[in-house]
Amino acid sequence: MKEFDYVIIGGGCAGLSLAYELDIHDKLKNKTLAIIEPRKEYSKDRTWSFWKVSPHNFDDCVQKNWKNFSINVTGKTNHLKCDEYPYQSIDSGLFYKKINEKIKSNKNIFFFQNLDGINLRNSFIFNSVPSITKSPQDLWQHFCGVEIETQKETFDDHIFNLMDFDCEQRDSVHFFYTLPYSKNKALVETTWLSNMNDDSQKDYDYQLKHYLEENLKINNYKIIYKEVGAIPLFYPSYKREKNKINIGTAGGMTRLSTGYTFLNIQEHSKYIRENINNISEIDKFKIDKKYQYLDEIFLRVLKRNPKIMPDIFFKLFRASPKAVIKFLSNKSNFFEDLTIIFKMPKLTFIKALFN
Numbered sequence: 001m002k003e004f005d006y007v008i009i010g011g012g013c014a015g016l017s018l019a020y021e022l023d024i025h026d027k028l029k030n031k032t033l034a035i036i037e038p039r040k041e042y043s044k045d046r047t048w049s050f051w052k053v054s055p056h057n058f059d060d061c062v063q064k065n066w067k068n069f070s071i072n073v074t075g076k077t078n079h080l081k082c083d084e085y086p087y088q089s090i091d092s093g094l095f096y097k098k099i100n101e102k103i104k105s106n107k108n109i110f111f112f113q114n115l116d117g118i119n120l121r122n123s124f125i126f127n128s129v130p131s132i133t134k135s136p137q138d139l140w141q142h143f144c145g146v147e148i149e150t151q152k153e154t155f156d157d158h159i160f161n162l163m164d165f166d167c168e169q170r171d172s173v174h175f176f177y178t179l180p181y182s183k184n185k186a187l188v189e190t191t192w193l194s195n196m197n198d199d200s201q202k203d204y205d206y207q208l209k210h211y212l213e214e215n216l217k218i219n220n221y222k223i224i225y226k227e228v229g230a231i232p233l234f235y236p237s238y239k240r241e242k243n244k245i246n247i248g249t250a251g252g253m254t255r256l257s258t259g260y261t262f263l264n265i266q267e268h269s270k271y272i273r274e275n276i277n278n279i280s281e282i283d284k285f286k287i288d289k290k291y292q293y294l295d296e297i298f299l300r301v302l303k304r305n306p307k308i309m310p311d312i313f314f315k316l317f318r319a320s321p322k323a324v325i326k327f328l329s330n331k332s333n334f335f336e337d338l339t340i341i342f343k344m345p346k347l348t349f350i351k352a353l354f355n
């Protein structure tokens with residue numbers, strides 16, 4: 001049986017981010033690391049987007065930055081600025097390539113497709129494979145996006161559309177999201193916040209075609225990439241063990257109100273790297289309790305009152321885009337939290353507060 005000082009289970013976003021962070025800070029000079037990842041080859045399979053509120057290692061994998069965004073509800077559009085915290089999209093294909101090229105040259109890092117023949121008894125384990133038991137109550141953010149190319153110049157690539165609620169809601173919360181990479185290339189996503197109890201919202205191809213042709217009036221386009229995904233808006237079960245830490249989605253790095261996870265993964269990797277020498281002693285890295293609590297109330301409101309959500313998002317961002325961006329990125333101060341809380345419909349939220 002082979003033994004390693006560290007074992008990362010799952011070489012996806014969190015596993016590779018951590019391996020890279022340890023490698024570039026020379027934390028594996030006298031230690032061995034095994035990465036367990038079933039896929040044989042990596043290719044672009046998702047796009048990670050977020051407001052850049054803190055530095056990360058992957059600026060060279062950014063597909064595009066935006067300093068302006070919009071939100072639509074039927075008949076109204078908010079044009080907003082995010083110049084202080086630009087919105088970034090990372091191409092996962094570039095991310096996988098950059099990390100794999102770098103860490104493959106470290107002779108202390110080993111790659112396996114499964115745990116066969118590996119003795120974990122004396123290793124410290126970083127696990128990114130979530131344990132999810134599906135319950136009909138749980139909320140998910142599920143979506144399908146297509147990157148399209150048009151012959152004519154079609155998009156204004158200075159501004160992205162965060163949420164367009166001008167679409168069928170089907171008793172859930174549904175919006176489209178458009179990231180224009182250039183004047184003739186954009187990622188357009190149909191996104192649902194719902195409990196996914198049936199497949200009736202998964203006619204994604206129809207939704208995208210209808211939106212592109214009827215709302216955006218684009219008829220002549222080619223689909224060059226497609227991504228489908230579902231992000232749990234609840235915490236996967238987590239059993240803390242002395243020689244194991246969960247990372248990524250499995251480690252509770254997702255903001256439940258938004259699904260944003262990428263930057264939290266980067267902050268968690270940094271925290272682990274800084275504490276690697278006494279890793280079994282450190283406190284669990286968590287998204288601040290205040291956000292966990294407020295997200296829980298927010299999702300309770302969303303579950304009970306899906307119809308009012310487009311208006312809530314619209315008004316929220318209009319009040320102070322900067323405060324909302326900082327709040328959704330776990331960086332808000334007390335006054336920014338208050339700005340947000342006061343913008344919520346009071347009675348609805350008070351009811352949710354008391355269950």
Ligand SMILES: Cc1cc2nc3c(=O)[nH]c(=O)nc-3n(C[C@H](O)[C@H](O)[C@H](O)COP(=O)(O)OP(=O)(O)OC[C@H]3O[C@@H](n4cnc5c(N)ncnc54)[C@H](O)[C@@H]3O)c2cc1C
Pocket residue numbers: 009010011012013014015036037038039045046047048049050128129227228229230231247248249250259260261262263265
């Ligand atoms: C399509 C998509 C788009 C997203 N977009 C955004 C976004 O824009 N912004 C944002 O902040 N977040 C986004 N997220 C959420 C989150 O950032 C990503 O899911 C991110 O990839 C989570 O990283 P992870 O390492 O936890 O999981 P993953 O990246 O999924 O990595 C888990 C790895 O474990 C491997 N694995 C599976 N089973 C086993 C096993 N039994 N043993 C060993 N390995 C195994 C998988 O092959 C995979 O490589 C998105 C999620 C999806 C699915």
